[in-house]
Amino acid sequence: MTLVLTTYDWVPEFPRGFVRDIRVRWLLEELGRPYQVETVPLREKSPDHIAQQPFAQVPFVRDGDLTLFESGAILLHLAQGTPLMPEAQRPHVQQWLIAALNSVEPFVMAWIIPKFFDKDEAGAARREPLLRQRLNQLQTALGDKDWLVGDSFTVADLLMADILRAPAQNGFLDDLHGLAAYVERATARPAFGKALADQMAHWRAADARQASA
Ligand SMILES: N[C@@H](CCC(=O)N[C@@H](CS)C(=O)NCC(=O)O)C(=O)O
Structure with a gap:
């Protein structure tokens, strides 16, 4: 099952490139693992968001039946048994x-x-x-x-x-x-370059959606 990574639907200019989904994207690129991106609103924190990330933050992931928050825990989980954690x-x-x-x-x-x-x-x-x-x-x-x-x-x-x-x-x-x-x-x-480009493309797509709304 494809892993689902959740980040924000939009953020202002200054944290772009630094939102912590970047570290998960980077690892997934290193591992060659495909993933899908879903979003939660930055502004309104829904009960569903808080059910998956109790501090109403991002990132969190769904890997099969497992939902995990905390970027460090996500990295540990994903790297286990791979060359990135010999x-x-x-x-x-x-x-x-x-x-x-x-x-x-x-x-x-x-x-x-x-x-x-x-x-x-x-x-x-x-x-x-x-x-x-x-x-x-x-x-x-x-x-x-x-x-x-x-x-x-x-x-x-x-x-x-x-x-x-x-x-x-x-x-x-x-x-x-x-x-x-x-x-x-x-x-x-290269995996970092791809992760960064994909995160920046995500924010550009969010800008375009807002502009056409
Ligand atoms: N310790 C958490 C920190 C997560 C975190 O600070 N996420 C930021 C985005 S990079 C966030 O959601 N900030 C908005 C908020 O705290 O409301 C982790 O590493 O996953």
Whole structure:
């Protein structure tokens, strides 16, 4: 049965390319798994949406009989048993995936929320030192390796690189060359390019629908 990925019906310009369905799209492209996209309204959160994502967010997926929310849980589920989570390295891949969600993303979000949602430059500036510290620590941990675990790209790299895209695009990696190269290496993968193009096409189609309504 084709997997169904749910995202928003429309979002404003600034989060486009970053809505978290991108990480699920990216993994599905890496795995060559076909999927369909369904939508929920951004503005009105229906009981049906909340039944599938209790925090009224996206993404969530339906994979056969299984409905799953939380992008990290979705990635873990989909990567299980695939080359993106080699069995011998599974504990370390899971460790780094959770580190991405729990030890890096909160610091990125703590900066993104004042910067882009609240337009509070002073608030964003206050968050910068802690974010920079995390990024430095991450670069040290990565060292001169290409990927976080073993010799090959795993789902942990997919998620970590996705989380690092916003800091990379906003200059935080300008003096962290190893980490900048890591993000470039990951996002140069054709699967990421396809996922990003498909997400952007989704928002363009939403604009066109709105314009003709
Ligand atoms: N921890 C959740 C976060 C999901 C999340 O923040 N989704 C955003 C879109 S990227 C959202 O739905 N925001 C709207 C809202 O919170 O109402 C996950 O990783 O799936």
